[in-house]
Amino acid sequence: MKLPCDVAGKVDAICDAHGNNPGELINILHEAQHLMGYLPEEMQKLIAGKLNIPVSKVYGVVTFYAFFTMTAKGKYPISVCMGTACYVRGGEKLLDEFKRVLGIDVGETTPDGRFSLDCLRCVGACGLAPVVMIGDKVYGRLQPVDVRRILEDLDA
Amino acid sequence: MKILTIGDLRTVRSEAVKKLMLREQSDSTVSEGSSGLDTGTARMQVLVCGGTGCKASSSRLIGERLKERLTEKGIADRVDVITTGCFGFCEKGPVVKIIPDNTFYTQVTPDDADDIVNDHIIGGRRVERLLYVDPKTGQSVSDSKHIDFYRKQMRVALRNCGFIDPENIEEYIARDGYSALADSLLHRTPEEVIDEVKRSGLRGRGGGGFPTGVKWGFARKSVSDVKYVVCNADEGDPGAFMDRSIMEGDPHSIVEAMAVCGYSIGSSEGLVYIRAEYPLAIHRLKTAIGQAREYGLLGENILGTGFSFDIEIRYGAGAFVCGEETALIHSMEGKRGEPTMKPPFPAESGYLGKPTNVNNVETLANIPVILTRGAEWFSSIGTEKSKGTKVFALAGKINNVGLIEVPMGTTLREVIYDIGGGIKGGKKFKAVQTGGPSGGCLTEKHLDIPIDFDNLVAEGSMMGSGGMIVMDEDDCMVSVARFYLDFTVEESCGKCTPCRIGNKRLLETLNKITDGRGTEEDLKTLSTLGKVIKDTALCGLGQTSPNPVLSTLNHFHDEYLEHVRDRKCRARQCKALLTYFINPASCIGCHLCAKNCPADAIIGDVRKPHVINPDKCIKCGMCMARCRFKAISVS
Numbered sequence: 205m206k207l208p209c210d211v212a213g214k215v216d217a218i219c220d221a222h223g224n225n226p227g228e229l230i231n232i233l234h235e236a237q238h239l240m241g242y243l244p245e246e247m248q249k250l251i252a253g254k255l256n257i258p259v260s261k262v263y264g265v266v267t268f269y270a271f272f273t274m275t276a277k278g279k280y281p282i283s284v285c286m287g288t289a290c291y292v293r294g295g296e297k298l299l300d301e302f303k304r305v306l307g308i309d310v311g312e313t314t315p316d317g318r319f320s321l322d323c324l325r326c327v328g329a330c331g332l333a334p335v336v337m338i339g340d341k342v343y344g345r346l347q348p349v350d351v352r353r354i355l356e357d358l359d360a
Numbered sequence: 361m362k363i364l365t366i367g368d369l370r371t372v373r374s375e376a377v378k379k380l381m382l383r384e385q386s387d388s389t390v391s392e393g394s395s396g397l398d399t400g401t402a403r404m405q406v407l408v409c410g411g412t413g414c415k416a417s418s419s420r421l422i423g424e425r426l427k428e429r430l431t432e433k434g435i436a437d438r439v440d441v442i443t444t445g446c447f448g449f450c451e452k453g454p455v456v457k458i459i460p461d462n463t464f465y466t467q468v469t470p471d472d473a474d475d476i477v478n479d480h481i482i483g484g485r486r487v488e489r490l491l492y493v494d495p496k497t498g499q500s501v502s503d504s505k506h507i508d509f510y511r512k513q514m515r516v517a518l519r520n521c522g523f524i525d526p527e528n529i530e531e532y533i534a535r536d537g538y539s540a541l542a543d544s545l546l547h548r549t550p551e552e553v554i555d556e557v558k559r560s561g562l563r564g565r566g567g568g569g570f571p572t573g574v575k576w577g578f579a580r581k582s583v584s585d586v587k588y589v590v591c592n593a594d595e596g597d598p599g600a601f602m603d604r605s606i607m608e609g610d611p612h613s614i615v616e617a618m619a620v621c622g623y624s625i626g627s628s629e630g631l632v633y634i635r636a637e638y639p640l641a642i643h644r645l646k647t648a649i650g651q652a653r654e655y656g657l658l659g660e661n662i663l664g665t666g667f668s669f670d671i672e673i674r675y676g677a678g679a680f681v682c683g684e685e686t687a688l689i690h691s692m693e694g695k696r697g698e699p700t701m702k703p704p705f706p707a708e709s710g711y712l713g714k715p716t717n718v719n720n721v722e723t724l725a726n727i728p729v730i731l732t733r734g735a736e737w738f739s740s741i742g743t744e745k746s747k748g749t750k751v752f753a754l755a756g757k758i759n760n761v762g763l764i765e766v767p768m769g770t771t772l773r774e775v776i777y778d779i780g781g782g783i784k785g786g787k788k789f790k791a792v793q794t795g796g797p798s799g800g801c802l803t804e805k806h807l808d809i810p811i812d813f814d815n816l817v818a819e820g821s822m823m824g825s826g827g828m829i830v831m832d833e834d835d836c837m838v839s840v841a842r843f844y845l846d847f848t849v850e851e852s853c854g855k856c857t858p859c860r861i862g863n864k865r866l867l868e869t870l871n872k873i874t875d876g877r878g879t880e881e882d883l884k885t886l887s888t889l890g891k892v893i894k895d896t897a898l899c900g901l902g903q904t905s906p907n908p909v910l911s912t913l914n915h916f917h918d919e920y921l922e923h924v925r926d927r928k929c930r931a932r933q934c935k936a937l938l939t940y941f942i943n944p945a946s947c948i949g950c951h952l953c954a955k956n957c958p959a960d961a962i963i964g965d966v967r968k969p970h971v972i973n974p975d976k977c978i979k980c981g982m983c984m985a986r987c988r989f990k991a992i993s994v995s
Contacts, residue, residue, distance in 0.1 A: 225694075227694045230694050268697065271636050292756045330450060331755075342417075
């Protein structure tokens with residue numbers, strides 16, 4: 205897959221803004237991920253070239269940190285909180301229900317590109333546990349029976 | 361304005377103190393009556409919680425609505441709406457507090473803005489339905505000082521959270537902010553500052569509990585042209601949000617403490633390593649750094665003393681191991697966050713090979729107040745070897761979820777029953793996990809142990825950063841251990857074998873047990889393997905990762921035995937060990953369960969008792985949740 209021209213230009217600019225300094229790799233990746241919502245292979249190659257480091261090094265960092273992803277997120281990115289507070293209040297059952305209803309596993313996106321499913325560790329809204337984040341919105345005190353309704357509301 | 365001298369700081373403070381007077385005065389009194397503009401009150405303030413928890417429940421919209429209504433009524437000039445940091449009482453959020461009568465409104469929605477403005481702010485009558493109701497007495501309570509949740513708390517690190525506007529440096533200055541820095545720069549040598557911190561007995565709040573002053577002393581002694589001060593804000597314990605709340609509610613205390621630390625160890629560069637998952641904390645911290653620069657409290661030649669210091673922000677990217685200081689340093693260098701052997705300690709060779717002092721957020725938040733109120737004051741709080749207070753994120757099966765701060769030495773019973781309000785739904789307390797994935801479970805018999813660093817370690821747990829998850833009779837301890845191991849396996853950096861492979865084997869064994877395939881031999885394996893990992897792993901993450909398994913194995917051995925010997929899970933959590941069935945006497949044949957069963961495992965004619973086909977049942981529990989006649993049971 206080739207990167208769209210404007211994206212490639214922006215990646216270039218981001219690297220330049222950080223002085224093409226390999227020490228800034230994580231900050232560069234944060235900004236680069238913003239462009240397309242994920243870090244495709246081609247983008248990593250481009251960054252490696254700019255910083256004059258092996259692609260394996262960039263890939264090593266991308267795969268080490270949970271925040272970086274190499275798959276495109278859905279239109280509605282769903283993150284189920286798997287912090288301990290949510291876990292003891294039924295977070296896992298909630299996740300199972302999302303998996304079942306959407307027919308995808310954690311880290312995957314539905315074929316139509318609408319929904320992607322992920323886990324996250326603590327949003328800090330433990331008073332509302334169990335919590336699910338869809339985009340920027342936090343849904344609290346959810347039960348598995350609420351899952352279908354929420355997805356339908358989003359799609360409406 | 362630019363603060364160039366101590367005189368300038370005093371001028372700014374005396375002006376700012378006047379603005380904060382209304383809040384200070386009402387904070388020091390207990391209010392019985394309520395006030396309103398029509399009943400003779402000249403000025404009022406509305407404090408709206410702007411912490412992440414309350415924001416998730418649209419607290420920002422509450423603030424906007426209040427402002428709109430006040431403007432419509434033409435009284436916006438007499439009533440300020442102020443967004444503060446976290447009040448701590450997340451269970452009852454969003455929280456709104458009215459000054460000067462200290463009325464504490466809970467679970468407020470944007471639609472309540474009308475009543476708050478019309479009835480209370482103008483009319484001077486409290487909105488009764490928004491008041492907290494004490495579950496013990498059934499009476500509503502208007503002043504937070506009378507709420508059990510707050511009664512036993514002592515707010516030192518959280519002193520400004522929920523009180524000041526975190527995005528206003530002057531409110532921080534009014535609360536003696538930056539006076540510790542000014543005093544250190546003008547009247548104390550670096551050694552004297554370090555000595556004061558040492559005498560206070562402050563120990564690192566991030567997990568290990570190493571004496572902070574001693575750490576600073578090491579960094580001071582290292583000789584180098586450049587040294588670094590690092591604030592570890594990579595709060596990775598799932599279910600803990602102490603550091604985030606401090607950064608959101610009182611970011612200037614971190615900025616000030618880092619500058620003091622810089623002066624003490626001889627550094628002019630500070631770095632905050634913060635999780636990218638904390639957008640609000642990042643925003644508040646950036647704002648605070650920007651304001652401190654603007655006021656001349658960061659930058660070149662601070663207060664004309666020749667001391668220069670500035671702070672940069674570095675982002676974490678979601679790796680629990682980066683809470684370990686050597687891993688954190690590698691991550692700041694743009695590398696994979698893998699830990700390295702100590703020594704050399706960061707105090708000798710840290711960021712870019714230079715001496716580096718790493719402190720946790722809560723540790724730093726204590727520094728300014730130790731210096732302004734003195735080491736003696738601080739060390740008078742707490743136990744013999746653990747001084748001061750500790751912030752805990754209280755969560756799980758407890759009535760009052762929230763952020764609390766108590767003196768060291770408070771018992772678990774006081775925390776869980778007095779402050780936390782007991783177990784949710786009147787269930788029976790089973791265990792409390794402290795220290796997150798590195799800690800262990802404490803049980804009923806530990807309830808009266810005073811909480812401090814050493815007591816918790818002696819009982820097989822640890823203080824950790826302050827996560828405290830309460831569990832009740834419905835929680836399966838084997839599953840809880842598996843949950844934490846699952847986390848550790850995912851977060852292990854893979855550098856050393858004991859952690860990478862050992863924890864994986866521990867997790868597999870736990871999975872085997874919860875799947876109903878375990879043997880008594882497996883319990884022995886868990887115990888020996890766990891001890892080997894503790895003894896041989898490279899870093900703190902690996903060395904503590906078996907703790908949840910070992911401590912549950914120790915305190916809940918019977919429960920493990922039931923899983924492997926009787927194939928039973930008393931908490932009814934381990935799916936493989938459960939059978940769902942319908943009680944024919946209670947089932948009226950409404951067919952609702954069958955309609956909702958995702959596996960088509962329920963059969964039966966309408967108006968006749970249904971049955972579950974155990975071969976098809978996926979044990980999701982949907983039928984039980986949907987049944988209106990309590991006809992479905994699980995064994």
